[in-house]
Amino acid sequence: MKNKLKNRRFRISVCCWILLFMPYWITSYTLAQSVQADQAIPGLINVKFTSETLVESKSTLQSASILNPEIRNVLETRGFERGERIFPYFESSDTLSVSKRTGEQVVLLDLSGWYTIQVADTVNINRLAGNLMGMPGIEAASPEYIFELDEVFPDDPNFLSNDQWGLYNFTNPGNDIHAPQAWEFNTGRSDVTIAVIDGGIDHNHADLDPGDRNRIIMGLDVTTFPIPSTNTMDDIPAGSVGADHGTAVAGIIGAITDNGLQVAGVMWDVKILPVKVIHSSGNHSIQQSHLANGVYFATAQGVDIINMSMSSGASSWWQFTNPLTEASLNAYRSDILFIGSAGNNNSSTVRYPAGFPWVMAIGATDEDDIKTDVSNFGSH
Numbered sequence: 001m002k003n004k005l006k007n008r009r010f011r012i013s014v015c016c017w018i019l020l021f022m023p024y025w026i027t028s029y030t031l032a033q034s035v036q037a038d039q040a041i042p043g044l045i046n047v048k049f050t051s052e053t054l055v056e057s058k059s060t061l062q063s064a065s066i067l068n069p070e071i072r073n074v075l076e077t078r079g080f081e082r083g084e085r086i087f088p089y090f091e092s093s094d095t096l097s098v099s100k101r102t103g104e105q106v107v108l109l110d111l112s113g114w115y116t117i118q119v120a121d122t123v124n125i126n127r128l129a130g131n132l133m134g135m136p137g138i139e140a141a142s143p144e145y146i147f148e149l150d151e152v153f154p155d156d157p158n159f160l161s162n163d164q165w166g167l168y169n170f171t172n173p174g175n176d177i178h179a180p181q182a183w184e185f186n187t188g189r190s191d192v193t194i195a196v197i198d199g200g201i202d203h204n205h206a207d208l209d210p211g212d213r214n215r216i217i218m219g220l221d222v223t224t225f226p227i228p229s230t231n232t233m234d235d236i237p238a239g240s241v242g243a244d245h246g247t248a249v250a251g252i253i254g255a256i257t258d259n260g261l262q263v264a265g266v267m268w269d270v271k272i273l274p275v276k277v278i279h280s281s282g283n284h285s286i287q288q289s290h291l292a293n294g295v296y297f298a299t300a301q302g303v304d305i306i307n308m309s310m311s312s313g314a315s316s317w318w319q320f321t322n323p324l325t326e327a328s329l330n331a332y333r334s335d336i337l338f339i340g341s342a343g344n345n346n347s348s349t350v351r352y353p354a355g356f357p358w359v360m361a362i363g364a365t366d367e368d369d370i371k372t373d374v375s376n377f378g379s380h
Contacts, residue, residue: 040143040314042122045129046289046323047083049113051092053137059088059226061115068137078128079120086114086289086323087296088226099335100302108330111296114323116144116289129320142320147286147312149199149245149278150341164264165367175369179266187257188267193217194253194305195298197291199242199278200234201250207262208250208272215254219274222293223284232274240282246274249309273303286310292323295338299331306336311343311351324353332358348378355380 051057055065061083066072072080090111097106121128125143132141162170167179203209203216219232236243250272255265275294278286291308298306331338340354342361354361361380364372371377 039146040125041146041285041287042125043119044144045117045119045125045132046086046140046142046144047115047117047132047138048140048321048323049115050137050139051113054113057085057092057112059085061085061117068135071132071135071137074128074131074135075117075119078124081118081120083115083117084226085112086116086293087111087327089300090296097334100304101335106333106335108333109326111323111326111330113139114289114292114326133320140321140326142322143314145288145312145314145322147288147291147310149242149286149310150344162367167264167266169367172367172369175365175367177266179264183268188254188265188269190269190271192267192305193271193273193301193303194267194307195219195273195275195294195301195303196246196249196253197275197277197294197298197306197308198246198249198310199236200232200246200276200280201272201274202234202244202247203232203274205247205251207255207259208247210256215256215270216250216272216274219276220294220297221276221280222290222297223276223279225293231280232276235280236278236282241284241286242278243282245309246276249307250274253307273298273301288312288322288324292327295324295327295331299327299334299336302334303336305339306331307339308353309341311341311354313343313345313347313349313351325356328353328356329358342380343376344374345376346374347376349376350378350380351376 053066053068053071054061055067058065063072063076063080066075092110092112095108095110097108098104099106119128129141129143132138165171166176169176200221201208201216203213209216218230221229221231234244234247238244251263251265253265254267254270254272255263257264257268275298277290277294278284295306328338338353338359340352340359340361342354342363343351353359363377364375366372
């Protein structure tokens, strides 16, 4: 197993690419209910049960399936309604895996016991999580946090006009990632797959895929669970949360280059796996459990890199063990490079998943090589 990556801040245009070489009942909780990013969704809690606590692991959870009467009583007192498995395809036997890069056997955390549970009590979720954490049969419990998208830089359409100064800065040479010099050695490889966990990707875009899905490969929409969907199209209405964001991220990573069209990608040759974690309607919250399931899916597909250009600054991240923590750690144990945005709040506050020791945090500088007005900063 490789040594842990040291977390450092890079300009956003570098991100990971220069390093080459749920269920509908939950997603129906909309932003109209005034849930802000970094907050927890009222009435939802993520709970990890031990295997002997449940009758059996099913996609849905009813109160009667909980064998421990103390746990059942606590949840029923808070108005237990129902639960859904966060990782419906993960079985307890999936904890043994093989690193794609090294071929070594790795041991993953067991994700099979995670459920998102809905209760009538919308006020005391943190207290409920704390109560459950001290009970036999419960491995972990945490609120269902909300995430926000962190915009990407640059996104202008012409490399030669210096709009993509992050690749090569014609005005201020050196304040860039020296992409042309790197391209002399390597312009990418078709056997490298990068997962973009976002709002979907426009796979019909002429500068991303030639039309045969050979570059933007088949992915997964985790917001439609328990009925899975492979529709990962960036079809979120303009002006809504997540619209065009995933397509822009994919373009920075791997737009078809040297073809006379629009932008240049860092990697001219690459496969991109879209993982859609934002509901197509655009008016739903970005939920931690969806992100965690998306990370698990990307890990199971054997990708080389995971990119997540979104973050949460919830103050209780380290107070509770949560599904995204475990899913991202499994990705690291599988020798996958995980890239997370440090955030666009002009703050030194650590945001997650970028703040995890096994995730590389990404910040942003401008064309004068100075921190942008919005980029977060400081040690991660």
